[in-house]
Amino acid sequence: MRKWTALLLILAMVMLAGCSSFFEKEYTSTRVYEDPETTADAATTEIHNYAMLLRALNAMVASYRTNQVLIFADYDGIIADDLSKACWELRSDTALGAWCVRDIEYTTEQVVAYVEADISVSYKKTEQEVESLKTAQTRSALSECVAEALESQTRTLAVQMNTAALSEGDVAELATQTILDHPLLCVEVPEVNVTLYSGATNQKIFEITMHTRLSETETLSRREKLEKAVKDLAADIDSEDPSAALQAAVKVAEQVSISGEGNTAYDALVNGASDSQGLAMAAKAVWMTMGVESAVVSGQLDSNPHSWNLLKLGDNYYHLDLVGYSGTLWLQPDRDIWGRYWWSTELYPACTEQGFSWQPNQALD
Numbered sequence: 001m002r003k004w005t006a007l008l009l010i011l012a013m014v015m016l017a018g019c020s021s022f023f024e025k026e027y028t029s030t031r032v033y034e035d036p037e038t039t040a041d042a043a044t045t046e047i048h049n050y051a052m053l054l055r056a057l058n059a060m061v062a063s064y065r066t067n068q069v070l071i072f073a074d075y076d077g078i079i080a081d082d083l084s085k086a087c088w089e090l091r092s093d094t095a096l097g098a099w100c101v102r103d104i105e106y107t108t109e110q111v112v113a114y115v116e117a118d119i120s121v122s123y124k125k126t127e128q129e130v131e132s133l134k135t136a137q138t139r140s141a142l143s144e145c146v147a148e149a150l151e152s153q154t155r156t157l158a159v160q161m162n163t164a165a166l167s168e169g170d171v172a173e174l175a176t177q178t179i180l181d182h183p184l185l186c187v188e189v190p191e192v193n194v195t196l197y198s199g200a201t202n203q204k205i206f207e208i209t210m211h212t213r214l215s216e217t218e219t220l221s222r223r224e225k226l227e228k229a230v231k232d233l234a235a236d237i238d239s240e241d242p243s244a245a246l247q248a249a250v251k252v253a254e255q256v257s258i259s260g261e262g263n264t265a266y267d268a269l270v271n272g273a274s275d276s277q278g279l280a281m282a283a284k285a286v287w288m289t290m291g292v293e294s295a296v297v298s299g300q301l302d303s304n305p306h307s308w309n310l311l312k313l314g315d316n317y318y319h320l321d322l323v324g325y326s327g328t329l330w331l332q333p334d335r336d337i338w339g340r341y342w343w344s345t346e347l348y349p350a351c352t353e354q355g356f357s358w359q360p361n362q363a364l365d
Contacts, residue, residue, distance in 0.1 A: 044069045049076045050086065057090045057119070061101060064127045066120065073114040080108065083117060095160065095205040099197040100125040133205070134159045139166075139174060146178040146208065150185050153216050156209045164202045168194045171206045177347055179210070180296040180307075183265035183281035184230070184288065187222035188214045222266050229269040230285050237290070243364040245292045245311060246329055250360055252283045253325035276323050277307040283322060284309065299343030306341070313364075316353040329358045 045056045047070050060068045072079050087104045090097040097104075102124040108117045123130070136142040136159050149157040172194045179186050190210035197205040214222070233255070237247050255272065262274035268282035280296045287294045293312040297319070300306055308321035311331065318331035319341070332355040334345075358364065 046071045050082050053086045064130045068119045070117040071114050079115050094199040095197050095203045099205045100130055136161050143178045146175045147182055158205055158207045160205045162202050168196045175208050183285040187266040188212050189263055225270050226266045230289050234286050234289050246358050248286045253322040279322050280307040280309050297343050301341055317349050317351045331355055
């Protein structure tokens, strides 16, 4: 019995020694190594080609960033050459850069597997000016931008457009026409100046400045007085009468004296005297209040500067000049007045229907 007990003890010691060596073995876990991703923060952008570089620089300027870090990883091109070319293209070959960038500089640094470029931009426009840059796709949209600036008394606005057709002169003409067609806002006709910024594409920025002398307070005061005068004049006219627009025209013509001083609806309806432009703007102001479609035409009569109205009756437009009114309104088509009168046909709808005359108390068919 003692022999068997001793044998069992020996076997147990051998087994324990074997288990101990088993648990003491080392194990290794392996995986494929991956480069850590570069995490781009608000001031860092990763660039792989020239197109991405241009987009990054344009986005930097559009958001008015003064500093930006660009990381060139697996870049397709020569980094130094492309940086120089892109910075020049941004400042000199794009409308946005030509308009607001004063200078753009950069430094580069090799960081192991990539190149880091620190871009620095200085601006000739304020951050507020860049943020307020408008975008317009059509002439109508551009006109709306001017009208909004006029209403808010913003004296300088910049509008970005993609156009090959419009020049500085075209935009100045369009801005002036917009001013004339908003007589309730325009109690002083501003001097309009337009500066064009462009690049190698059709992308253009038109900076429109409207110089005025009146203070904001005085402008608002005059607008209130003009609005009251317009409402008072239109108060006794039955808007449902087919001849309502013509009745309003007669009231305006009888109330305003033609003089060489004053060129706005305010001068005509509040002060009682204006030139042909102020008279036409006064009629336009009253018709706007009545919901009647019309326009102020700025052109020439016998080679002299002159203004009159286009009035829409039914589906047709007619020329109507209230200067010299003496009891009869003459509504005329283009063909009957062209020669003595001159205007830019691109700015106004055509008047093709047969003209007619109208007198107060006459029924309008």
